[in-house]
Amino acid sequence: MTAPQPSPTVHVVGASDAEESPDERRIQGRSPWVLAWGRLRRDRIAMISLGVIVLIVLIAIFAPVFTLLTGHGPNDQYRLTGLSPQGLPVAPNHEFWLGTDDLGRDILVRIAYGARISLLVGIVATVITVAIGVVVGIAAGYFGGVVDTLLARLVDVVLSVPFLLVAIALVSITGPSLTVVILVIGLFSWASVARIVRGQVLSLREREFVEAARSLGASDTRIMFVDVLPNVLAPVIVYTSLLVPVVILTEATLSFLSLGLPPPTADWGGMISEAVPYYQTSWWFVIFPGAALLITTLAFNLFGDGVRDAFDPRSERLLQQ
Amino acid sequence: MTTTSPAPAAPRAAQEEPLLRLTDVRKYFPVGSSRLWERDRAVVHAVDGVSLTVARGETLGLVGETGCGKSTLARCIARLYDLTSGEVWFDGQDISRLSRRRMRPVRRDVQMIFQDPYGSLNPHRRVGSIIGDPFAIHGIESRRSRRQAAQELMERVGLNPEHYNRFPAEFSGGQRQRIGLARALALRPKLIVCDEPVSALDVSIQAQIINLLADLQQEFGLTYVFISHDLSVVRHVSDRIAVMYLGKIVELAPTDELFELTRHPYTRSLLSALPAPDPDTADSRERIVLAGDVPNPTRPPSGCRFHPRCPKAHLDCAASEPPLLPVLGDGAEHPTACFYPLEPGEDLSLAVSEFAPAAERPRGGTGDTP
Ligand SMILES: Nc1ncnc2c1ncn2[C@@H]1O[C@H](COP(=O)(O)OP(=O)(O)O)[C@@H](O)[C@H]1O
Ligand SMILES: [Mg+2]
Numbered sequence: 001m002t003a004p005q006p007s008p009t010v011h012v013v014g015a016s017d018a019e020e021s022p023d024e025r026r027i028q029g030r031s032p033w034v035l036a037w038g039r040l041r042r043d044r045i046a047m048i049s050l051g052v053i054v055l056i057v058l059i060a061i062f063a064p065v066f067t068l069l070t071g072h073g074p075n076d077q078y079r080l081t082g083l084s085p086q087g088l089p090v091a092p093n094h095e096f097w098l099g100t101d102d103l104g105r106d107i108l109v110r111i112a113y114g115a116r117i118s119l120l121v122g123i124v125a126t127v128i129t130v131a132i133g134v135v136v137g138i139a140a141g142y143f144g145g146v147v148d149t150l151l152a153r154l155v156d157v158v159l160s161v162p163f164l165l166v167a168i169a170l171v172s173i174t175g176p177s178l179t180v181v182i183l184v185i186g187l188f189s190w191a192s193v194a195r196i197v198r199g200q201v202l203s204l205r206e207r208e209f210v211e212a213a214r215s216l217g218a219s220d221t222r223i224m225f226v227d228v229l230p231n232v233l234a235p236v237i238v239y240t241s242l243l244v245p246v247v248i249l250t251e252a253t254l255s256f257l258s259l260g261l262p263p264p265t266a267d268w269g270g271m272i273s274e275a276v277p278y279y280q281t282s283w284w285f286v287i288f289p290g291a292a293l294l295i296t297t298l299a300f301n302l303f304g305d306g307v308r309d310a311f312d313p314r315s316e317r318l319l320q321q
Numbered sequence: 322m323t324t325t326s327p328a329p330a331a332p333r334a335a336q337e338e339p340l341l342r343l344t345d346v347r348k349y350f351p352v353g354s355s356r357l358w359e360r361d362r363a364v365v366h367a368v369d370g371v372s373l374t375v376a377r378g379e380t381l382g383l384v385g386e387t388g389c390g391k392s393t394l395a396r397c398i399a400r401l402y403d404l405t406s407g408e409v410w411f412d413g414q415d416i417s418r419l420s421r422r423r424m425r426p427v428r429r430d431v432q433m434i435f436q437d438p439y440g441s442l443n444p445h446r447r448v449g450s451i452i453g454d455p456f457a458i459h460g461i462e463s464r465r466s467r468r469q470a471a472q473e474l475m476e477r478v479g480l481n482p483e484h485y486n487r488f489p490a491e492f493s494g495g496q497r498q499r500i501g502l503a504r505a506l507a508l509r510p511k512l513i514v515c516d517e518p519v520s521a522l523d524v525s526i527q528a529q530i531i532n533l534l535a536d537l538q539q540e541f542g543l544t545y546v547f548i549s550h551d552l553s554v555v556r557h558v559s560d561r562i563a564v565m566y567l568g569k570i571v572e573l574a575p576t577d578e579l580f581e582l583t584r585h586p587y588t589r590s591l592l593s594a595l596p597a598p599d600p601d602t603a604d605s606r607e608r609i610v611l612a613g614d615v616p617n618p619t620r621p622p623s624g625c626r627f628h629p630r631c632p633k634a635h636l637d638c639a640a641s642e643p644p645l646l647p648v649l650g651d652g653a654e655h656p657t658a659c660f661y662p663l664e665p666g667e668d669l670s671l672a673v674s675e676f677a678p679a680a681e682r683p684r685g686g687t688g689d690t691p
Contacts, residue, residue, distance in 0.1 A: 208441035215399045217428035218458045230445035
């Protein structure tokens with residue numbers, strides 16, 4: 001399968017037929033992915049967003065560095081320095097750069113560790129969602145008939161189940177945990193992916209290259225994954241890049257409602273919910289985790305918009321110039 | 322070749338067994354809603370009782386207007402569709418009811434080239450892997466030799482093997498058709514069904530592809546079923562030509578005979594639309610413009626399906642269907658499905674259909690004009 005990275009372009013000089021244009025001398029083909037990446041690279045906003053996303057990923061990976069810099073662990077409570085004599089959070093100062101929370105913990109360090117949860121859930125749950133959705137959508141679209149009808153009903157059922165109620169019920173049975181959060185999100189979001197993919201496959205199935213594969217004796221599995229799948233990846237990638245911020249927000253919402261990770265885990269949604277009683281006295285307590293969440297989802301959304309534009313055939317001509 | 326003794330008939334028959342034999346092939350498509358309680362759903366009679374044979378090494382041309390069922394017939398031959406009824410005998414074996422697994426080895430021998438050079442190649446795959454697909458699917462050749470084999474095929478069909486890693490979008494229409502041809506050739510098939518392989522191409526490119534097809538036929542001993550709506554293209558490549566109208570063969574003859582001794586009015590009307598090869602005779606050539614459109618194949622006309630558009634239809638043409646048999650003393654190799662076939666030299670532009678409204682008849686059988 002074609003990796004969505006740009007492949008090196010090899011120029012061979014001199015080995016050309018008379019009728020070939022200079023462009024014809026390129027031996028290495030440019031895949032549709034490379035072309036889309038080329039368009040994406042020209043999109044300033046998307047590239048800035050990508051930079052922000054990379055920064056957030058680096059913060060998540062190197063969260064312990066913040067502990068080293070400040071000397072504060074994410075769950076360490078500093079009752080003497082981190083709380084005012086009245087027992088309230090302290091404002092940003094030279095020791096606690098972004099202030100402390102109600103238990104005297106360093107908000108900066110907790111935000112850095114919280115990024116790990118947000119990204120982990122955001123990415124893992126999205127991957128599960130997309131994997132289920134793609135497989136179900138391809139099967140429904142490719143086989144049609146009874147398979148399609150059954151899967152379409154399943155999609156209807158999943159889309160009509162009240163998500164939060166089920167989440168609450170599930171958490172009250174199993175107790176809050178990372179696995180439950182990821183599963184709840186993954187199992188409830190795949191249906192829209194399946195719908196998108198099914199629609200695409202319905203028309204792809206009639207294309208002649210699918211018939212060509214069939215006339216060569218290719219198996220259904222091979223046709224679905226070698227011939228059909230690469231052609232539905234573009235809309236799937238667009239949808240995926242727009243799904244990540246939704247999943248991150250959903251995770252924050254679940255944590256805000258105490259359905260997410262159990263305390264004392266540093267988690268943006270949980271931090272915001274802990275900060276709510278203090279919004280009048282300690283603005284930093286709610287503002288900084290909130291800003292982290294906002295910037296992250298905004299970056300993913302803007303990047304997703306750029307990806308969508310890059311795959312839009314109408315912008316094809318931009319690259320020809 | 323005539324044997325006087327009837328005893329060794331069996332081995333001779335086996336020897337003469339055509340590579341492909343269709344007997345009464347039918348393919349109907351149900352259309353519209355598929356409600357269970359709807360008993361009589363509309364059915365498209367895309368292919369409606371086609372019987373023909375194709376000998377080894379020959380090219381059978383198949384012509385007819387768009388929508389007459391050529392592609393459907395091609396897909397029936399390649400078993401991309403299951404037949405509604407009838408049989409497809411390939412190389413001495415009825416393949417029309419083979420299971421998917423039993424069909425697999427046959428697929429190596431029967432290949433197809435498609436009309437649309439854009440639609441028939443997966444835009445997301447490199448041409449090298451597209452051409453190597455047949456090897457991968459049938460598990461022949463290792464990964465490395467697959468690449469070499471694909472490059473040899475590219476070279477054979479006139480492509481630069483160094484363009485192995487390119488994507489279909491980076492090739493022209495003619496080059497893409499060559500890619501499709503390379504893929505079809507990979508498994509050294511016996512039969513290639515070419516469904517309008519040049520219809521989407523420029524005229525200058527058409528000739529290149531047709532010449533390539535002819536060269537490959539020589540080199541690999543290929544048999545072709547060559548489909549086109551363009552009689553001038555088919556004439557170029559075919560040993561014999563079958564003319565199709567609304568799912569049926571209406572005339573079948575060796576190429577020269579079809580042009581010189583045209584029997585079916587429909588064939589004649591197709592011929593009259595061709596530019597004359599000799600400018601001197603161009604003026605004397607009749608032009609037959611068929612009345613009306615191709616009828617709806619969900620409800621084909623009664624009797625001879627061509628009768629509503631036929632310039633010399635008689636009333637009884639609507640009553641029963643003409644069989645596909647030799648007419649007017651033609652040989653067995655030239656059957657025609659017509660009750661009133663054309664005599665040599667008959668001028669069809671003077672003919673008058675008995676189904677035409679009386680007012681439109683310039684001189685007719687009614688004769689009540691003074
Ligand atoms: N999959 C299908 N479902 C329903 N009708 C079809 C299908 N394929 C072809 N047809 C109909 O069958 C007839 C013959 O089509 P086709 O074989 O494509 O003709 P041609 O190749 O000669 O143009 C047309 O009327 C077409 O609409
Ligand atoms: Mg066709």
